[in-house]
Amino acid sequence: MRIYLATSNKHKLAEARHVLSKYSIEVEQKQVKKLEVQADDVERIAEEAAKRLCEQGEDLTVVEDAGLYINALNGFPGPYSEYVYKTLGIPGILKLMDGVADRSAYFKSAVAVCAGSSVRVFVGIAEGNIAEEPRGSGGFGFDPIFIPLGLNKTFAEMTLEEKGEISHRGRAFKALAEWLKKYK
Amino acid sequence: MRIYLATSNKHKLAEARHVLSKYSIEVEQKQVKKLEVQADDVERIAEEAAKRLCEQGEDLTVVEDAGLYINALNGFPGPYSEYVYKTLGIPGILKLMDGVADRSAYFKSAVAVCAGSSVRVFVGIAEGNIAEEPRGSGGFGFDPIFIPLGLNKTFAEMTLEEKGEISHRGRAFKALAEWLKKYK
Secondary structure, eight states: OEEEEEOOOHHHHHHHHHHHHHHTOOOEEEEOHHHBBOOSSHHHHHHHHHHHHHTTOTTEEEEEEEEEEEGGGGHHHHHHHHHHHHHHHHHHHHHTTTTOOOOOEEEEEEEEEEEEEEEEEEEEEEEEESSSSSSSSSSTGGGGGEEEETTTOOGGGHHHHHHHHHHHHHHHHHHHHHHHHHHH | EEEEEOOOOOHHHHHHHHHEEEEEEEEEEEEEOOOOOOOOSSHHHHHHHHHHHHHHTTEEEEEEEEEEEEGGGGGHHHHHHHHHHHHHHHHHHHHHHTTTTTOOOEEEEEEEEEEETTTEEEEEEEEEESSSSHHHHHSTTTTGEEETTTOOOOOOGOHHHHHHHHHHHHHHHHHHHHHHHHHO
């Protein structure tokens, strides 16, 4: 089985491929202009983008939206994590967290698929804490400052395999895969 | 002449009314769900929203999008100023600016109107600096920490009249008014 992933982010593509390969689902990158609305939750952003793709007849096309939600910052940067990464970067987040006792946060991924002209959304969450300083060179975005619950390393210190097992994105794509296996 | 402003923000409505009243243009608030896309510039966000309103046949309906662009923060919070105001607030911006020498910033407003099924966009900019601490209780959002160039008070320390003369929003709505007078 083959699906299409509407993304220009090669890291997202690699992570999706890694998870879905275990279900014998191939992932092809689709260069398509996707609609990104403003919303406080990534589920809605992914869902609206997939709806638009459905309207354009893009069957079995998947969009993923993800964000880092920091509790002490009222969920910031949340759905705008990519923009915040580009502007403030990791130093900006660490500055905002300077002297803040509650470092709890979670990553959330929403995977939406257009299948048979209707849209399904799958969500994955990874809970953890914001590190005091960046560590590791794997992953992308805020991975170097996110330590998943119960572990001593950041997402950026993990292999694709390790991250895929416990990450928000890995969980959301697994849920998609389980559903696709029944849908097929 | 009468136009419609698609907004739920009563401050924006008051500022628009104040400026446009001088041109004998009445402004009626329109409660309409507007599309807000993600984009790095407010012009595109306003334009896309107005295009959608045009498709829905909403003639002479105006949308406004605005943001505070801080140079030392690579333009942050920019188009996501409202979300950042809700989550980090003024204390978050001041924390990010702590120890930063370059406090220059600008507010930008983009006013887009659907008129005769095509869309026109008008832009207004107000340059200034980020204050060391909030001052004043007028305006809304980040007004208490924005000191326009050449003045010693923040937007929040001004009357509606004063702010309308020099603000980004005042300038964009004036440009709209000048155009509407010819369009009519």
